[in-house]
Amino acid sequence: MATKILKFSGHNYFRQRLVLATLSGKTVKIDKIRSDDNDPGLKDFEANFLRLLDKVTNGSIIEINYSGTSVLFKPGIITGGKIIHDCGTARAIGYFLEPMIALAPFSKDPFNLTFFGITNDNVDLSMDIIRTAVLLQLRRFGIEEGLELKISKRGAPPLGGGEVNFKCPIVKALKPIQFTDEGRIKRIRGIACCTRVSPQNTNRMVDAARSVLNRYIPDVYIYTDVYKGEESGKSPGFALSLVAESTTSVLITAEQAANPGETPEDIGRRTAKLLLSEIRKGGCIGSPNQWLMLLFMVLSPEDVSKIRLGQLTAFTIQYLRDIRDFFDVTFKIKQDAESNTLLLTCVGVGYINYNKKTT
Structure with a gap:
């Protein structure tokens, strides 16, 4: 039986679709990548991200056509381990690190990644926000011991020169969450x-x-x-x-x-x-981190997870559509008129990390 290939067009949401493909085990084809631009095809940083994805997995097949306007990605197993990667200076380290945070808990070996590049700019999440906010949110899903981000050197644009080290433990399964109280x-x-x-x-x-x-x-x-x-x-x-x-x-x-x-x-x-x-x-999570929380809710056990969000960003709306395509999970969205926030509820797929040996 032929494997069903999920097809997408355009360069937007490139990273998230590759991450969802890796986690769901589904083959994805992305075409028409800047096909109408004067400089068509993948940019250097996108090709660089594909190289990183190849490093942290084993058995992945990546096929890029001659013009670079089409990519076929057949995911392998997430292996993790100790990896050194130069992110270049076209995009900051955050561009590469964010998707790795989504993959790391489900790896065969704990991630120990060292990145070189730009640590703070106005395009991608800075190392400070990832360290002081994003990683702390993972605790809600049961990812705690050994989670660390160390900034050894800072690197400002345009030349960078920063160095960071990211470590993440592996888990057998996540915990479902009920995160609806904003507090003060x-x-x-x-x-x-x-x-x-x-x-x-x-x-x-x-x-x-x-x-x-x-x-x-x-x-x-x-x-x-x-x-x-x-x-x-x-x-x-x-x-x-x-x-x-x-x-x-x-x-x-x-x-x-x-x-x-x-x-x-x-x-x-x-x-x-x-x-x-x-x-x-409003909401229980800031705009830049909505996607990661929603993804981990989907990967949680077959139980109800619930979160309160403020406005959904355009990125998050597309992410919800992509989650439906890859995992066949839809979120129930309810408007809370009193606080002008949204309550999002889903039932997890019960994602199990079979790479993790039971102790």
Whole structure:
């Protein structure tokens, strides 16, 4: 019997479809990748991501046509282990690390990944947000012991030079979640970092952010993280990441990195306003992390999982459609008129990591 191939068009949602294919074991074909562009086909960073996917799996088959506008991916087994990968400078490390977080718990061996590249920019999630918010959310699904992200060197765009190490334990199965109580914001924490510029820039970012946030809440503490010499990468830069925590351990995030010509005060105020905007949307998880929580709900045991979200991003809406295609799971979505939030409910597929030997 021929294996059914799931077909998609275009370069959008490229990573998520490859991750869903890997987890579901389904072959996927993506065509018309920038076929009408002056520079058609896969970009360097997409080809680089395919190389990483090949490293963390065994037996995967990747076929790219001559023009690079079509990719056929037949997934193998997630093997993990110790891997070193250069992410280049076209996209930040977050572009590569985010999908790995989705795959890591279901690997044969625990992931021990070392990445080189850009640690903070305005396109992909920074290492600070992944470390202080994304990884903490995994605890709800029972992924705790040995989960670690270490930033050895920071790397600002355009030249990067950062180095991070990601470790993740493996699990036999996830836990279902009931995450619907938003609670009230009780404190805001943050990290202001800089590389190859005056350390004073971090203090200026902190002061500017506090001037906005202290009107909202008194408990605001922002750490300054100054990297020097070898650990400061190859380019000057500064960035700020903020995390608001509620009484029920909801984590809402915002971050910004400096563009050329911007002052630390610009970054401080802008990031603070972004955070307040995210908080206003409501829900138990910030916009950038919606997809990971929904994916793990689907992979949970055959039980009901429930989560409260603010507005669904366009990315999340497409992700829900892709989840239906790969796992045949649909979410029940109910509007809560009182809080203007959405309650999303699904029954997990009972995903078991057969690679993990029972102890």
